[in-house]
Amino acid sequence: MKSLLRFSIRHPESLISGLLLAAIAILIFFEVFTRFLFGHTPSGMEEIETLFFIWFVFLGSVSATRQKGHVSIFFFVARLNPLLRQFVIVVADVLVIIFLIVFTVYGIVYTKREMLSLSAILEIPEGYFALCIPVSAFLMAVYSFLILKENLGKLFRMRKENI
């Protein structure tokens, strides 16, 4: 129980996205089960599964940002001299943050617009689907900023030590 609590505090996004995945699996299983039993599935299940899935993807991406788990090519950067390498890493971090800020801002605009339309079956505001974008882009920007801070500190230390 202690380890579960520790995991929940340390990795809240991982925990939520993981639980969303479990919920999706259970819902799909239930869908198949009811189809076998009653010949049809409760309507709107796919909408709930899609809603959970989009939140799963974007919250999972936040977790990947935090763990530096996004796929990137480090082959060329690794061949630079240490100081230049660290500088390039910082530049890449800054670019990612700029992109995520734009994504957050336009994500809010998009979500506001989507709140006005409803999903086809359950009539859930489409904005609930879109909301995951500004929320996760903002969280990714925050974590990327922390990574940038760490990398900048390293760059300054390297300059001081003249590596």
Place this chain on the structure above:
Amino acid sequence: MNAFFLAVLFMALLIIGVPVAFSLGLSSLIYMIFMTDISIAVLVQRASSSFDSMTIIAIPLYVLVAELMNLAGITDRIFQFARNLIGWLRGGLAYVNIVASIIFAGMSGSGLADIMGLGRVEIKAMKDAGYDLDFSAAVTGSSSIIGPIIPPSITMILYGMLAEQSVGKLFIAGFLPGLIMGFALMVLVFLIARKRNYPRDPFEGIRALLKSFLQALLPLLTPFIILGGIVGGIFTPTEAAAIAAAYAFLLGFLIYKEVRLRDLPELLGKVAEKTAAILLIFGMASIFSYLVTLEQIPEMLSNFLVTFTDSPVVILIIINIFLLMLGCFLDPGPVIIITVPILIPLVVLYQIDLIHFGVIVVLNVMVGVLTPPMGLQLFALTDITKLPFDRIVRAIIPFYIPLLVVLLLCTLLPAAVMWLPNLLMSGR
């Protein structure tokens, strides 16, 4: 010229180490601002709507199946069964390694899950039995790529989504090439084992074989549940993934009692983290692909290549070389997500079957995970064996021969790929 700017921008961001997902998004954003009148809101809309599909949900579910199988100790049972079945041959544990990977491939769609679960067991057993660590790593790595070729397969789901092809048909199409690849690897193992006089296990007898078979029987049913359901038209590939996940959980929790409820949040979080990174690339690539299509890049590429050759085989070989080169630097998911939308119009122009092409793409990207400098499987092997990266690369070089031979065979002989789906799923 505009298309050139987009490509250069994307490459430049990749080279300076910006993650693939953000390179796709950022290059699209800059391009949209400076080169088009398209509203930036489209960027967000595209990223969001790309997940509005039930098929793509299968990807994290198949990763979950593999993780549950590993946690439930199912990999040990499969390994023990394969060992009793074939371990008595000279170099038996190397064959066991390949056979176990083929069996595991029918349950998991991920090559990395094969290495991290089954691979650890296989390498330890081979090391204890006196095999060279380099050779053990090479067999484990090369056989692990069968995982995403034999169904279910995460890479095939990605391809199916992008090329708008039946995932079920792609799954069936991968079956035979996966088996041929396993057989080709066994031929190489046969030659090496004889030359190096590798040991063999004593034959434990029919009773031991039967016992290990019964112990592995329930996990061995998983491929039949998945494939039987899909081929029989009972489940969609996504539903099959959810059923397989439930089955793996029940096996681990109720029958083998290796899975504890308290392990689940961490396991689910791990799956989320692993798959979300790839799925985010998929979302960002939908924006990039939109711009690529808008700029008619696939048409330009087709027109350019048509002037060189009108032979589909030559085009496929050029694509093979291109994908193998790309695979040296990028993981399978990103390679498929970036290249397939660009290549599809070209392949259609040359009247190449899109299911056949899908299997060729998957074979290429899977060989790519074994090629330096950025082979995903090579890094996993370094982590498990603690051998230096270059030693693993050197050991794996002979294994490229059977893998490339199978790739060439499937390229030149479409029947090797298409025979089974045409037999089982014609008209679907």
